[in-house]
Amino acid sequence: MDQFTQTAWLIPLFPFAAFLLLTALGRSYRRAGVLIGSIGSLAALVMSLLVFFERLDPDAVDYSDGFKWIDLGVYVLRIGFEVTNLNALMLVIVTAVSFLVNVYSAGYMKKDERITVFYGYVALFTFAMLGLVLSDNMLVFYIFWELVGVCSFLLVGFWYAKPAARAAAKKAFIVTRIGDAGLLLGVIVLFWYMPGHALDFSSIHNVFSEGQTGAITMSITTSIALLLFMGVIGKSGQFPLHVWLPDAMEGPTPISALIHAATMVAAGVFLLARTFDIFEASAAAMHTVAYLGGFTAIFAATVALAQNDIKRILAYSTISQLGYMVMAMGLGSMTGGIFHLFTHAFFKALLFLAAGSIIHAVHTQNIQEMGGLGSKMRITTWTFAIGALSLSGIPPFSGFWSKDLILAFALDENPFLFVIGLVAAFCTALYMSRLFFIVFMGKSRLQQQAQVRESSKVMTIPLIVLAVLSVGAGFVETPWNGWLGGWLTGGGEEVHASAAAIVASIAVGVLGIYVGWLMFGKGSIERGAAAARMPWLANLLERQYYMNEFYNLMIVKPVRGLGKGLYAFDEYVIGGAVRLIGFTSVAGGRVLTRMNNGQAQVYGLTAVIGLLVIIAAIVGRRFW
């Protein structure tokens, strides 16, 4: 019955094989390259779906297998894969989005001369992400975690001829590295304190879930959880380390959809879910996670209100939604977090791909230069609208159900965070309606009018598929149907229905859209009114709370100064010593050159002096 589950390790190998083939092909065979990449991800998608349907069987048991990697005598490091319901769901999300992005890129990247390289990177990323999802222990998880980081670096800097892309790639890599260092420390501490130095997730579950058998003390648990959470902060763009994600939008738009919206940034949330038992064992860690997530949600949502770059708006929206997921995790609702991850993956990928379609058509990312696109790009408009409504939390779109689940949970657990969530939801609806009305409604403010055309089918079909998923994905868990939660956690089908939460959630969504429509659609509220009344606030939001400037001043400059100091030390002290040695050699060489003047007597004298030195050295030993 579970033959697909047992061969789940094959799933990452399809994209990996595609990556190897694409790398071997080089830049030629553009058509074949697209085909290979797409087929690789399609095969992975089919396999994942088969595994997923096997998991739907209520009797399915978790399966894991692997082999010894390094045997250190006392410790054994293993490489292995594990299939659980959570993993199977993630497999489907990753492969589905990856496949659709592959198809979409065939249109979007058509004219890029390095399209084969692009597909190779995407295939490598898909491999790494699937490996991350399937890994059965923290070490392998960490390896793939770094690998997706590398792919993110490569793809953000894909157009490396642009200085901004280079800078963004470096920033993405270095900023996430801070979090990754924490994660690595967490893994090491975990390795140290785990009984038997086991790192596999099932042992972690056993040790931490059953009411603390005393194997690991509370403070150690908290520090492990917080260290792991550092990795989440870095990878999922939570508050102090979120700065790389908006800049990462310098990469090609399909990449923003795949990596920086649907999958890689969700890896942090996935890590939270995988190690949920550790977090649950420490109340302090849970609170940290919940409040930081809530803060990130509202923080990023407000920033998104004032941005003008369409991809930046979506990036801040992603940060905000990731904050939602992290907050849900922190509140103890793993189902809520994963459910939101699931729906968000589809509607945010949809939004990014639709944005890509727009950028492809109008060749600008500034929403103030767009406008009136609704009539010219119908499919894009409709699908974008579905994504926007879903993000804004309007029923029956999927975003509503997942957001509602989180809010209902928050209302039970922590009313303060419930309010935060509501405000963030209002901001979300507001900035999405702003974006939608400015881009698609009103008069066109484009430079070249005639060229705007709907994108080709290869780009619109993925949009339609994602739109369907955005609508339908929400029905796996609704206030009257707790299937997903029961399936994920293995517990009963708990239903978190709360009329207050539903009403509030719909109300803020509709209100946000209405205000947005008044301001940007109908124009009955002066657009600049709020900004004119509080210019400092508008400025603050537009400059993203000056986070980049803050980091620049507090971290980059001092580190640069330190670097300059060290460079000066290297230049003048070490380099000076080296130059002194060089100078001595040169001077000695000059002297020797002058002595080497071809005169036999000088040579004879030199030989005599040498003889004396040798005699002195040999005979002189007697005296000391």
Added chain:
Amino acid sequence: MLPSYLTMAAILFCIGLYGALVKRNAVIVLLSIELMLNAVNLNLVAFSKYGVVPSLTGQVFALFTITVAAAEAAVGVAVLIALFRARGTVNLDEFDEMRR
């Protein structure tokens, strides 16, 4: 008496060495080399009388040395004459062919 002879030979040798290293006229350099050879001869003959195993061998060797030195002097002067014909001088400062 042996140390006196040896010291005498050392003095001659060092004066010869100094002359060979310093004098510019090639003929004098040749002479200085002869002086050094003579110092060696003195040693040989002195050891032939006062050595651990006194014998005539030392004198025979001195004779051989004198023979070779004579040949050397003859060839040396011939070379100098040839050099002088070619370069118009026997001043050693002018010869720096080894530099090339």
Added chain:
Amino acid sequence: MFNIDFNGEFATFFIFSAIMIIGAVLMVSLQKVVHMVISMAGVFLGLAGMFVLLDAEFVAFVQVLIYAGAVSILMIFGIMMTNHQAAKADPVKPLHETLAAVAALCLFGMLFYAIRTTDFPDAQPMKAVEDNTSSIGELLYTGYVVPFELLSVLLTVAFIGAIAIAKKGAD
């Protein structure tokens, strides 16, 4: 430190060595080349005297014949054939000369130290043989006949070579 009996041999040795050192020093310090050769002849003669002191009459005669006679005359001929114009005032090379002097002095110091510190065996000096010349002749034609013949070949070759070299440019 010179714990030497002041006897006849030493007196004679002292005179000869005085002659030789003066001659050698003059050789390196005189200005005119011919004077140098003549002082050198003095050194050669002094050395011949020393050989007599050492009971090596034949070697002494050879020394007088070959060095004081042949080599000195050869050198004078060499000077005459090369030194048409009197050597111009040579540029001084003080560093080179000082270094050479220091090196020679150091070498002498080392040798002198070695001679003074060595414990020479107190062997009996060789008794002077009846006829030094015939003994050497016997030795040469018995034990050293092969080196002797080789040397005569070497000498012949060297002289023919010398003539060839010196003659080549003359034509």
